[in-house]
Amino acid sequence: MVIAQINTSEINFREAINELREEKNALILSHNYQIPEIQDLADVVGDSLNLSLQALKSDKDLIVFCGVNFMAETASILAPNKKVVIPDLKAGCSLADTINVQQLREWKDKHPDTVVISYINTSAAIKAESDYCCTSSNAVKVVEEIPLNKEILFLPDLFLGAYIENMTGRKMHIWPGECHVHAKLTANEINTMKNDLPDADFLVHPECGCVSNIMYELSEGNIKNDNTKILSTDGMIKYANQSNAKEFVVATETGILHQLQKQNPEKKFHPVKDDAVCEYMKMITLEKLYRSINEEIYEVKVPEEIAKRAIKPITRMINIV
Numbered sequence: 252m253v254i255a256q257i258n259t260s261e262i263n264f265r266e267a268i269n270e271l272r273e274e275k276n277a278l279i280l281s282h283n284y285q286i287p288e289i290q291d292l293a294d295v296v297g298d299s300l301n302l303s304l305q306a307l308k309s310d311k312d313l314i315v316f317c318g319v320n321f322m323a324e325t326a327s328i329l330a331p332n333k334k335v336v337i338p339d340l341k342a343g344c345s346l347a348d349t350i351n352v353q354q355l356r357e358w359k360d361k362h363p364d365t366v367v368i369s370y371i372n373t374s375a376a377i378k379a380e381s382d383y384c385c386t387s388s389n390a391v392k393v394v395e396e397i398p399l400n401k402e403i404l405f406l407p408d409l410f411l412g413a414y415i416e417n418m419t420g421r422k423m424h425i426w427p428g429e430c431h432v433h434a435k436l437t438a439n440e441i442n443t444m445k446n447d448l449p450d451a452d453f454l455v456h457p458e459c460g461c462v463s464n465i466m467y468e469l470s471e472g473n474i475k476n477d478n479t480k481i482l483s484t485d486g487m488i489k490y491a492n493q494s495n496a497k498e499f500v501v502a503t504e505t506g507i508l509h510q511l512q513k514q515n516p517e518k519k520f521h522p523v524k525d526d527a528v529c530e531y532m533k534m535i536t537l538e539k540l541y542r543s544i545n546e547e548i549y550e551v552k553v554p555e556e557i558a559k560r561a562i563k564p565i566t567r568m569i570n571i572v
């Protein structure tokens with residue numbers, strides 16, 4: 252295919268993307284942590300699993316996934332007959348990158364006859380080596396499914412693993428991985444913020460590694476648990492709509508504040524930390540989205556042999572709610 256040379260500085264990207272979306276019969280998916288301009292243009296805004304399920308349900312030919320790589324891979328595995336593209340291939344995930352297939356195989360060799368549970372923030376190749384996948388919302392239930400006489404290898408998030416141990420009372424082998432955005436959200440800072448805004452509700456969005464340390468600190472009792480809600484995106488928005496509180500402290504990557512503020516303009520939302528920002532999520536710009544949909548790049552296609560094995564733990568995750 253010959254791609255015409257385009258002077259991008261003269262393009263109104265919003266209009267051009269809207270035209271291309273029709274022309275290409277495309278579905279634009281945006282993770283909650285994308286920049287506001289991308290969220291506003293997307294057909295669906297949500298968390299990683301919800302977006303992948305949208306790709307599966309959609310009758311569109313082209314799925315443009317504005318998120319990070321492992322999410323586009325999951326969409327491609329669930330919807331193998333659709334073309335899935337991501338606007339920037341460098342949009343990775345520091346948490347997913349903490350373990351590779353060789354490391355996992357060596358870990359399994361050291362602990363034979365164990366059940367491997369992988370958090371959704373992992374590559375397709377890691378999922379293919381796993382028995383179950385989980386999100387932070389259903390991780391406790393997934394662990395409770397495993398017979399008590401089985402040992403568990405849990406990866407890659409050490410905080411989510413420690414949280415599950417606290418909630419289930421069950422010891423696991425836990426991979427020492429973490430998301431770099433974790434470090435910016437500490438129990439001390441959250442308690443200070445809660446003291447400063449005693450009437451505010453405190454919302455925790457569990458669907459990304461950046462808050463698993465908060466879930467862990469809550470389960471340890473290190474964060475005051477009053478007015479604290481652990482909610483999905485939809486749950487957060489509904490809760491904010493209905494709550495009598497006028498102010499909310501939101502513990503997650505700052506991108507999610509856009510939807511909350513948009514849908515509740517009369518209420519105030521404070522991030523726990525202004526710089527709790529995932530730079531991978533912010534790599535996607537309107538210009539990159541335009542190029543992606545126009546040139547149908549960069550395709551994310553999981554090799555069939557890996558996809559076939561990865562679909563089993565992913566399906567188990569979807570079925571345990």
Ligand code: SF4
Nearest residue numbers: 344345430459460529
């Ligand atoms: S916030 Fe952390 S876990 Fe989520 S995509 Fe970014 S690096 Fe990965």
